[in-house]
Amino acid sequence: GTSSGDTVYVSGGSTSKTYRDPFWTPPNGITMRIGQDSGHNGRAIFDSQGVNNAWIYGALKNVTIDGLYNGQKRFVVTNANGPSHWSIWCDGAADMTIRGVESWEAFRFNPGTNIHVQQCFVRPFPPTNGTPSYAILWAVRNKAAEAMAFTNNSVRQTVFELPRSTPHPSWGADGMTG
Numbered sequence: 001g002t003s004s005g006d007t008v009y010v011s012g013g014s015t016s017k018t019y020r021d022p023f024w025t026p027p028n029g030i031t032m033r034i035g036q037d038s039g040h041n042g043r044a045i046f047d048s049q050g051v052n053n054a055w056i057y058g059a060l061k062n063v064t065i066d067g068l069y070n071g072q073k074r075f076v077v078t079n080a081n082g083p084s085h086w087s088i089w090c091d092g093a094a095d096m097t098i099r100g101v102e103s104w105e106a107f108r109f110n111p112g113t114n115i116h117v118q119q120c121f122v123r124p125f126p127p128t129n130g131t132p133s134y135a136i137l138w139a140v141r142n143k144a145a146e147a148m149a150f151t152n153n154s155v156r157q158t159v160f161e162l163p164r165s166t167p168h169p170s171w172g173a174d175g176m177t178g
Helices: none
Strands: 007-010 016-020 031-034 043-047 061-066 075-078 086-089 093-099 101-103 106-108 112-118 134-137 154-156 174-177
Parallel strands (some): 016 043, 061 093, 086 106, 093 112, 112 154
16 A cells, blocks of 8 residues: 555654564655654664565665664564575665664665665674675676676675674685675
8 A cells, every 4th residue: 555755654663563474565755764752762683584585675676664763773684585595685776775774684685776775784604615705795797787787886884793704714704795
């Protein structure tokens, strides 16, 4: 029932509220925000419960995901268990802002144009068997991806907590790649 220009307010309860197995492909032009009044501005926890999906998915255009309330991150994403543990998997996205999200999995945009990640916390899944881990993946290196434009992407006031590689403890994960 939502359409471009709408704002969807997500209740975080008075302190927190958990949403099980979330999987959302919002319509283009939508804004998703944490509730702004007391009783709804707690932490909204999106728990994928290890199901093979991401929290936000799709080639989205002109979408804002805003979990900030009084400067605090109120959207929390955990247990995304897709092929590479992406909490946000938005290949082909454009004109997208992600703000105030605490994610225990990585973000992926392959490609992404005019993508802005602000005031987030991203801790990717630990690397295994030599497979690298990233907090943000802008592009997978292949001919199709190389031919696409990647412009005007930014990361501001965002913390990456990067796990060390299991077989090589001195090797860390990459913050961003692409």
